[in-house]
Amino acid sequence: xxxxxxxxxxxxALSALLAxxxxxxxxxxxxxxxAHRGGAALWPENSLLAFRNALALGADYLELDVHLSRDGExxxxxxxVLDRTSTGRGPVRERTxxxxxxxxxxxxxxxxxxxxxxxxxxxxxxxxxxRRQMLIEIKTDEQRRRxxxxxxKVLAILDRHQWAPYAILMSxxxxxxxxxxxxRPDVRAGALYSPRMLPxxxxxxxxxxxxxxxVAFVGLDQRLVTAEVARQARLAGLTLGVWTVNERDAIxxxxxxxVGVVITDRPDLAKAALGR
Numbered sequence: 092x093x094x095x096x097x098x099x100x101x102x103x104a105l106s107a108l109l110a111x112x113x114x115x116x117x118x119x120x121x122x123x124x125x126a127h128r129g130g131a132a133l134w135p136e137n138s139l140l141a142f143r144n145a146l147a148l149g150a151d152y153l154e155l156d157v158h159l160s161r162d163g164e165x166x167x168x169x170x171x172v173l174d175r176t177s178t179g180r181g182p183v184r185e186r187t188x189x190x191x192x193x194x195x196x197x198x199x200x201x202x203x204x205x206x207x208x209x210x211x212x213x214x215x216x217x218x219x220x221x222r223r224q225m226l227i228e229i230k231t232d233e234q235r236r237r238x239x240x241x242x243x244k245v246l247a248i249l250d251r252h253q254w255a256p257y258a259i260l261m262s263x264x265x266x267x268x269x270x271x272x273x274x275r276p277d278v279r280a281g282a283l284y285s286p287r288m289l290p291x292x293x294x295x296x297x298x299x300x301x302x303x304x305x306v307a308f309v310g311l312d313q314r315l316v317t318a319e320v321a322r323q324a325r326l327a328g329l330t331l332g333v334w335t336v337n338e339r340d341a342i343x344x345x346x347x348x349x350v351g352v353v354i355t356d357r358p359d360l361a362k363a364a365l366g367r
Contacts, residue, residue, distance in 0.1 A: 120325060122346045124361035125152035125226050125354040127335050128169060132356035135196045136176060137167050138206040142214055146221040149367055150358045153218050154226040157211050157245060159238040164188035165211035165245055171233040177208055182233045211245065215252045225258040226310075226332070226354070228283070229267050242270045246278065259308045259330075263288070272305050281308030281332070286315055294320055298327040310334055310354070313341065318348040325349065339364060 126148070129141025142153050156169040166183055173179030179186065179194040188210065196206040211227070218225050227245060231237055242260070249255040260271045261281030271280040282301055289297055294315060301309055309324060310332040324331035330351035336342050337357045342364045345353055355361045 120349045120351055122350055122365065123151035123224075123352050124358060124365065125154040125332065125352050126150040126358040127154045127354050127356045129153060129155065130356060130358045132199070132337060133359065135198045135204050135206050137169055137209065138196050138204070139209050139213060139217070140204075140206050142209075142217050145358050146217065146223055148358050149362055150223065152224045152226050152352060152354075153214065154228070154354055155211075155214060156228045156230050157241070158183040158230050158232065159241050159244070160188045160191055161185055162187045163240075163244065164191075165241065165248060166191055167209040167211055167214055169230075171230060178203055179208075184232050184238070211248050212251075215248055215254055215258075218257070219252045219254045223257075225254070226281070226308075226352075227258055227260050229260060229262045229264075229271075231264060237264060237267060242267065242274055246271075246275055249278075261308060261310055268306060269304070276305065279307035280305070281310055282306050283310040284315065285312045289315060291315060295323050298323055298329060301329060302327040308332060308351075313345070316345060316348070316350065321345075321348045321350050324351070336361075 126145030128136035129138060130145045134141035134144055137155055145153060155167050158166050158168055158171060160166050161184060168183055170176060172182050177194045177196050191208045194208050195203050196208060198204055229241055245260060249258050255278050259279045259281045261283055262268050263283045268280040268282050271278060308330045313333050313336050316333045321331055332352040332354050333345050333350045334354040336345060336353055336355050339360050342353055342361050346364060353361050
């Protein structure tokens with residue numbers, strides 16, 4: 092009887108230990124890194140050169156931004172106007188896809204490069220060939236209006252390359268990510284927040300609301316992210332992306348906190364911090 096009792100205690104102790112280990116494992120995560128605008132601190136932002144180099148570096152995600160041209164092509168560019176990053180002027184939506192293709196991108200110093208303005212079709216083709224994931228931010232125009240039908244067009248491009256399961260469609264506009272959820276519940280939708288949009292005291296409640304809405308990814312400005320916020324995101328079943336983290340010590344801090352994706356203009360630093 093004594094032997095049986097000791098055996099029972101041993102089994103209980105082992106079960107408790109395994110449960111503890113499983114709980115600890117569930118509360119940890121192996122962070123990935125995303126090349127923000129392809130790696131905007133290293134190469135011309137949102138350029139094919141940047142995306143190719145980021146893939147060669149080993150980035151887990153390509154992060155990029157999209158607008159619509161006048162004739163309905165999905166164009167990769169951050170700003171709703173052309174002036175800052177290209178040789179063009181005025182809103183993206185006022186140019187045709189052919190007119191945009193004739194422009195050239197600028198580097199960080201304002202120098203003109205040989206890089207054309209990419210289409211989403213071109214970048215998805217690169218990501219699919221390299222078997223890497225994508226963070227696609229759907230933007231608004233220069234008057235902060237949503238582009239009619241842009242969600243459908245983005246999804247159609249992803250479907251042509253059979254890459255929809257490997258993309259996250261995200262936006263600061265709730266109407267946009269809700270539209271993605273409505274159109275394609277099988278595709279991951281992401282919600283983005285700045286400190287102006289989301290007070291720190293409201294983060295936990297918002298994460299719960301996003302989970303209930305079926306959102307898979309939440310992207311937070313780094314000023315909103317703490318170890319506790321990272322833990323809350325994991326408990327809510329959300330992948331947490333922190334943006335835009337360009338200093339080595341900050342990258343290491345967020346990795347230690349267990350964020351899901353470090354979004355950075357310096358993918359080289361993130362790769363080194365992750366020990367790859």
